Amino acid sequence: MSEGQEDHPPNFSIPNPPRLETEAALDPRSLKLAIDESEKNEKGTLEKDGRRGVLDWNLRFTLKILLFVFVVCLNVWWDSRVADWIWYSGYTGGHFHLSDTVLVALATTSTANFLALILIIAKHLFPSDK
DSSP, rough: OTTTTTOOOOOOOOOOOOOOHHHHHHHHHHHHHHHHHHHHHHTOOOOTTTTTHHHHHHHHHHHHHHHHHHHHHHHHHHHHHHHHHHHHHOOOOOOOOOHHHHHHHHHHHHHHHHHHHHHHHHHHOOOOOO
């Protein structure tokens, strides 16, 4: 800022909201609809559009399938890496060797993790109706 000029906040005012028609404001049906909408909003059951529920369900279902496929792919990749480590460790002339206890631990934990993660993710994402 140049000398002599002070920094003043902008001068503005917020206009008053428009008044409702007196007949609409006194209509008991209008008040009941407003109260119902407020209660549904607090409960989280307010549906703005009839198609919204279908779109939300389709999106959730599609994302669940994508998440499940991602977890399966990640598990398959990890188990293939563990299988490669076990295979390379078995070469007699190779420079990659792991002890037998490490190999057993890798094989059992990777297999158990694969089965458990698939089962947990599948049961959580796609629960049965029972």
